[in-house]
């Protein structure tokens with residue numbers, strides 16, 4: 001082989017390597033526009049965002065090894081991140097998420113979390129990012145509404161937008177997210193009702209919607225969700241009764257409905273459920289009797305029915321529960337003898353105070 005041939009091969013290889021390493025020009029421009037809308041004054045996380053090797057050297061940027069396109073932006077202000085462990089650094093970023101991010105057409109992950117100060121809206125154009133799987137903007141000051149057509153993001157697995165100031169409704173299109181596993185919208189200002197057909201989210205395992213201003217009743221369709229394990233609706237304005245069928249869900253393990261305006265009676269299915277082991281219904285206006293349906297399959301790490309309008313006695317069957325770690329029946333209208341037995345031996349008076357006429361250990365004798 002002549003020297004010229006070898007030279008050309010080497011040259012060609014170099015040319016290929018350098019195209020692979022350098023950022024596709026469109027992606028580079030989009031990243032620079034994204035960066036210019038943010039200000040991170042203390043650590044200098046964007047110092048590495050210079051030159052054209054965005055796939056190699058840029059902090060928090062990752063590219064798809066096959067296409068060479070930017071696939072991931074991951075900027076976490078969490079303390080566990082290695083860059084924060086060396087010295088004390090203030091973790092704070094202001095500015096907004098530029099719509100230029102939508103020009104990174106191959107993005108599958110956006111994590112811009114715990115920077116406390118990023119404001120502005122979620123760019124609506126984010127719903128055009130067809131490859132997006134993971135959207136995490138938790139712990140900022142994001143305002144505005146969720147993109148109406150978020151349901152177009154067919155690959156979305158994770159939506160984590162907790163701890164922001166997001167307003168407006170849960171978009172109706174959300175039920176089209178066939179592969180959504182994790183939805184965390186806690187601690188925002190979301191209002192309106194949960195879409196009636198929320199149960200279409202058959203892959204959803206965690207629906208965390210606590211501390212918003214959600215109204216309306218709990219959609220019965222939730223009971224058809226085959227993988228839901230955690231449903232948090234605490235601290236909203238949810239009304240109506242708890243659908244009986246919810247206690248029949250075999251995967252549900254934590255149900256937090258506390259601090260709402262729920263009425264109706266307490267479904268027995270919740271207390272006899274095999275899988276449910278943390279139930280908080282505190283601070284509602286649930287009335288009627290506590291169903292006498294406990295049994296050896298009832299296993300609660302925590303059962304909080306306090307601050308409701310429950311009347312009658314504590315059912316005897318509760319003594320047959322296999323375990324009740326924490327029980328709170330205080331602030332109801334219960335009466336009569338507190339059952340004895342192993343689930344009760346460790347409980348303190350505070351579990352039973354402020355009822356009409358409960359008596360027996362750990363309260364006064366009857």
Ligand SMILES: *[C@@H]1O[C@H](CO)[C@@H](O)[C@H](O)[C@H]1NC(C)=O
Pocket residue numbers: 151172173174176
């Ligand atoms: C869900 O997707 C279907 C099919 O693409 C569409 O016809 C429907 O309008 C979408 N639903 C919502 C609520 O956006």
Ligand SMILES: *[C@@H]1O[C@H](CO)[C@@H](O)[C@H](O)[C@H]1NC(C)=O
Pocket residue numbers: 244245246248269
């Ligand atoms: C719950 O399951 C029980 C036992 O399978 C059944 O008898 C009951 O009708 C179900 N309740 C609802 C509301 O689906």
Ligand SMILES: *[C@@H]1O[C@H](CO)[C@@H](O)[C@H](O)[C@H]1NC(C)=O
Pocket residue numbers: 234258259280281282283302303304326
């Ligand atoms: C249940 O919810 C109430 C009201 O939101 C809260 O104060 C209480 O700590 C919760 N109970 C448990 C066991 O977490």
